[in-house]
Amino acid sequence: MPPCSAQCGKNAILKRPKTGDTLCKECFFEAFENEIHFTITRAKLFKPGSKVAIAASGGKDSTVLAYVMKLLNEKYDYKLDLVLLSIDEGITGYRDDSLDTVKQNRDDYGMPLKIMSYKDLYGWTMDEIVAEIGRKNNCTFCGVFRRQALDRGAALLNVDYLATGHNADDIAETVLMNILRGDLARLSRCTSIITDSGDGIPRVKPLKYTYEKEIVMYAYFRKLVYFSTECVFAPNAYRGHARVLLKDLEKIDPAVIMNIIQSGESLKINENANMPTLQKCTRCGYVSSQDVCKACE
Amino acid sequence: MCSIGDDNFEELDNLKYMPAKEKPSPFSKCNKCKEEIPIVVLRSKDKYCRKCFLAGATHKFKATLGKHKLIRPNDRVLVIHKCGHPSTALLHFIRSGLDLETHKKLRFEPVVLFIEEFTHLTVTDRSEILKAIEKEVACFNFQVYLTSLAKLITTNSVETELHANFDRLEMDEDDKNVITKFVDQQLNETNKNDFLNITRQKLIVKIAKHLNCKFIFTPEISNDVASQLLTDISLGRGSTVSLNAGFCDSRDETVKILRPLRLFDLKELAFYNHLNSLEPVTYRKRDENPYKSVQQLMKKFVNELQVNYPATVTTILKTGDKLSLGTKPTNKCDFCNAPLEEEGPELTSAESTQFSHWVSTQTPAERRLAPERAFNNPTCDNYCFGCRKFRK
Numbered sequence: 001m002p003p004c005s006a007q008c009g010k011n012a013i014l015k016r017p018k019t020g021d022t023l024c025k026e027c028f029f030e031a032f033e034n035e036i037h038f039t040i041t042r043a044k045l046f047k048p049g050s051k052v053a054i055a056a057s058g059g060k061d062s063t064v065l066a067y068v069m070k071l072l073n074e075k076y077d078y079k080l081d082l083v084l085l086s087i088d089e090g091i092t093g094y095r096d097d098s099l100d101t102v103k104q105n106r107d108d109y110g111m112p113l114k115i116m117s118y119k120d121l122y123g124w125t126m127d128e129i130v131a132e133i134g135r136k137n138n139c140t141f142c143g144v145f146r147r148q149a150l151d152r153g154a155a156l157l158n159v160d161y162l163a164t165g166h167n168a169d170d171i172a173e174t175v176l177m178n179i180l181r182g183d184l185a186r187l188s189r190c191t192s193i194i195t196d197s198g199d200g201i202p203r204v205k206p207l208k209y210t211y212e213k214e215i216v217m218y219a220y221f222r223k224l225v226y227f228s229t230e231c232v233f234a235p236n237a238y239r240g241h242a243r244v245l246l247k248d249l250e251k252i253d254p255a256v257i258m259n260i261i262q263s264g265e266s267l268k269i270n271e272n273a274n275m276p277t278l279q280k281c282t283r284c285g286y287v288s289s290q291d292v293c294k295a296c297e
Numbered sequence: 298m299c300s301i302g303d304d305n306f307e308e309l310d311n312l313k314y315m316p317a318k319e320k321p322s323p324f325s326k327c328n329k330c331k332e333e334i335p336i337v338v339l340r341s342k343d344k345y346c347r348k349c350f351l352a353g354a355t356h357k358f359k360a361t362l363g364k365h366k367l368i369r370p371n372d373r374v375l376v377i378h379k380c381g382h383p384s385t386a387l388l389h390f391i392r393s394g395l396d397l398e399t400h401k402k403l404r405f406e407p408v409v410l411f412i413e414e415f416t417h418l419t420v421t422d423r424s425e426i427l428k429a430i431e432k433e434v435a436c437f438n439f440q441v442y443l444t445s446l447a448k449l450i451t452t453n454s455v456e457t458e459l460h461a462n463f464d465r466l467e468m469d470e471d472d473k474n475v476i477t478k479f480v481d482q483q484l485n486e487t488n489k490n491d492f493l494n495i496t497r498q499k500l501i502v503k504i505a506k507h508l509n510c511k512f513i514f515t516p517e518i519s520n521d522v523a524s525q526l527l528t529d530i531s532l533g534r535g536s537t538v539s540l541n542a543g544f545c546d547s548r549d550e551t552v553k554i555l556r557p558l559r560l561f562d563l564k565e566l567a568f569y570n571h572l573n574s575l576e577p578v579t580y581r582k583r584d585e586n587p588y589k590s591v592q593q594l595m596k597k598f599v600n601e602l603q604v605n606y607p608a609t610v611t612t613i614l615k616t617g618d619k620l621s622l623g624t625k626p627t628n629k630c631d632f633c634n635a636p637l638e639e640e641g642p643e644l645t646s647a648e649s650t651q652f653s654h655w656v657s658t659q660t661p662a663e664r665r666l667a668p669e670r671a672f673n674n675p676t677c678d679n680y681c682f683g684c685r686k687f688r689k
Contacts, residue, residue: 007660018650021657030664031656038652038672043644179530180602182612184619193644209649245598249531252591253487255650256531262646262682263535266638268623 006031013221017213017254018168025221032218036206037072043193045204046080050160053085055150056105056113058098061165063105063226064215065207069163070109085153085162087146088117090125091232098227105225116153118145130233138233148284154201166205169212169246172260177242184269191264211257329353337568341607347572354561354569358390359401361557365544368512370404375510376439377501378411378430383516383558385433385577386566390557391514392437408508409434410459410501413466414446416473417583427463429578442508447472450479450496455504481687486590488686491532494592495633495684498546498554505552513554518566520603522559523613524595531591533647534683537635542617548634562610630681637681647682 001012005021012022016031023031039045046052054069056062066084073080086102089095099115106113119125122145130138154162171191178187189195195203207215219226249256282291325344327333333346345353362368376391378384394403411430415423427443434441442459443466449458460466469475479496480489505513517525526542529535540546546554558566570577587597602609628637655672656664680688 005657006664007658016653016657019654019657021654023657027657027661030661031653034656034664035649035653038656039644039649042648175530176527179527179613179616180609182616184616187616209646209653241602245594248588248594248598249591252588252594253485256591258646258650259533259683260531262533263530263538265643265645266536266682267538268536268621270619270621 014217017211017250018209018258028217028221032210032214033068033071033075036068036210037076039193039209040072040078040206041076045163045194045206046078046161048079051081051083051158052161052163053083053114053154053157053159054111055162055164056084056086056102057165058086058101058105058227059165060215060219060226060228061167061207061212063101063224064219065163065165066105066109066111067222067224069206070111082111083157083159084111084113085150085157085159086113086115087149087153088115088119089142089146090118090127092127094229094232095126097229101225101227108225114153114157116149116156118149121145121149121152126233135233142233151201159201162201162203164203164205165207167207167210167212167215168257168261169250171205171208171264172257173242173246175260175264176245180242187264187267188269191261209258209261211254213254337564339562339565340611350568351572354565355390355393357560358557359394359403361544361560362403362555365555367545367553367555368405371406372512373406373408373508373510374512374514375501375505375508376407376409376514377516378409378434378441379516380426380430380578380580381516382563382566382570382577383518383561385575386561386569387514387516387558388434388437388439389570389573389575392439405512407439407514408510409439409441410504410508411441411443412446412449412497412500413443413468414472414476415580416447416476418581420468420470422580423468424463426578426580427466431463433578442504444504445472446497446500447475449500451475455500455507459504459507484686487532487592490590490592491683492687499634502549502552502554511552513552514557515554516558517556518558518561518563519610519614520562520596520599522556522617523610524592524599526613526617527595527599528592529683531595532683534635534681536638537622537633537681537683538617539620539622540635542614548629548636559614628679630684631679632684632687633681635681637679 002022004010004012004024004027006023006027008024008027010024010026013025014028015022016028052069054062054066056066066082069080069082072078073082084102084106086099088099102113102115105111117125118129124132126138126142129141133141150162174190175187178184178190193205193208218224246257246260325335327335327346327349328343329345329349333348335344336347337350338344339350368374376387378388388409391403391407394401395407397403411427411434413423413427415426418426431441431443441461443463444455444458444460445466445468447469448467449455452458476493480492484492501513505511522542526538529538529541534541537548540548544556544559585593587593599610599613622636629635630637652672678688
């Protein structure tokens with residue numbers, strides 16, 4: 001490997017997909033953490049003294065997010081009160097195992113953990129729902145349930161922010177997907193680093209500019225414990241096209257990921273284009289794009 | 298984490314957004330006149346008889362031009378010829394529009410331009426193609442100018458390089474090297490293509506000005522425009538998507554580039570030519586590896602997705618139509634001439650990347666001395682985000 005770009009005298013162990021610089025392990029940790037700190041302060045993600053729930057699935061993104069948030073909070077004295085919030089969809093062989101990982105994070109990082117389960121909230125686990133309705137639209141239900149469960153959990157914990165582990169690849173993929181779907185409303189808001197889900201608790205994405213590859217490398221070199229199994233139910237077929245495309249693009253030129261986010265941020269919607277508006281479900285009052293949300297249906 | 302459900306995403310919406318392919322019944326009548334037997338199926342569902350199909354195609358061409366009301370009578374229009382079905386159909390659309398005796402008659406003056414760059418073929422083959430093009434344009438009774446990319450980039454004046462006869466155009470085996478050397482070898486394949494595309498665009502605008510044309514017609518069809526839009530997004534040119542993917546590229550003050558075929562697909566134009574007994578000039582395509590550049594990958598992606606989801610291309614085009622340049626910016630990019638975006642107070646992807654590079658090149662001592670506060674987002678000179686990579 002070539003020498004470290006930071007001229008620390010060591011040899012590099014990785015080439016950063018985001019910039020092409022080569023870094024040794026120590027300098028990579030520094031750069032990785034500094035960048036997230038830069039994102040948090042430059043985009044003014046949190047007010048000092050607030051309470052932040054980290055949406056924790058046990059996967060690599062949320063594990064790294066929890067670890068780095070704790071580290072930066074102490075190092076730069078953000079004065080944040082951090083808690084973990086997990087959703088138990090009730091999927092045997094997937095969520096039960098990943099929740100063990102989250103519990104491990106809770107103990108390792110000394111953060112309180114709140115688990116919201118579909119069973120408690122809706123009276124059904126995903127396993128039961130799939131047994132009832134089959135595999136066809138199960139991901140739709142699960143998605144709607146999870147969104148609401150996170151909102152309810154955040155409200156219950158009385159937090160000021162909900163931080164999610166969305167990374168740069170996720171954002172770029174969503175931009176592509178919304179173009180392929182012709183979904184202007186979502187296209188215009190999917191690159192926002194802070195979004196308001198409608199109930200006053202803003203959702204923030206501190207890893208918005210962090211490459212998935214670097215998250216994996218960071219977790220690996222820091223020896224963080226995470227859960228890497230995909231959901232046992234149908235993987236999201238719809239995102240599939242955008243995901244495959246993005247992976248192919250990244251192989252050609254990894255800078256494409258940041259380019260797509262840049263494009264998404266600078267797109268301007270024509271003023272006379274018709275845009276659908278978000279409304280509230282007439283039954284449960286949570287945000288929905290239709291009169292009655294999919295959960296109530 | 299599973300991303301379903303983020304941003305109020307509902308999977309059932311998909312049916313509304315991306316309908317899958319339908320199977321047309323072979324026993325029905327023409328969609329339009331409901332009488333004749335259909336001969337062509339478009340968009341995998343709409344069936345037309347010969348008469349309705351041809352009338353529909355002509356109408357679509359004229360409606361695309363008419364809707365924007367940009368061209369005035371006697372305006373000169375530079376028509377770019379690129380070989381193949383779209384170019385031939387474009388010439389036929391124009392010729393039949395000019396020859397009409399009704400009030401729908403087209404009233405502009407076309408001049409055809411062909412820029413030769415088939416450097417993967419032998420000089421003899423290239424010469425044959427030029428000859429065929431000259432003949433084709435003559436059949437439509439238009440004036441033609443032939444030139445070559447290698448010559449255009451090596452000379453500064455376009456006047457001396459425009460020829461009316463194919464045998465006046467000098468071609469060389471070395472043309473390929475001339476073009477290769479013109480582009481910065483440090484750039485990757487994608488950025489080389491990007492550089493050449495912008496260069497071509499600037500050259501045709503220059504030629505249009507020289508020939509006193511206010512408008513340029515390019516033969517891009519729907520698939521080309523859709524993959525161009527996705528390419529632009531992937532190169533960070535999101536703020537100017539409407540110039541490259543819309544009907545009109547208005548970045549130049551005096552010459553506008555128009556895309557009159559942007560709502561047609563290849564099958565439609567191939568049938569149009571076939572039914573009008575037109576044989577386009579053909580040539581052997583360059584072998585391209587779709588995984589080598591973003592431009593090639595996007596073409597492959599769009600064409601393949603279109604097979605199973607026939608609404609793909611139209612959806613992408615409609616998305617593009619709803620994007621605009623925003624408020625009128627004052628400055629233009631020094632390279633591509635597109636309006637420069639004004640930098641707002643928000644953190645952007647560009648700034649984040651600059652910070653990442655900065656923080657990756659700070660020595661451990663510098664890091665200790667000056668934390669992230671020392672970082673200043675370097676203000677860029679007159680280059681748009683997409684063209685910064687060309688800055689020397």
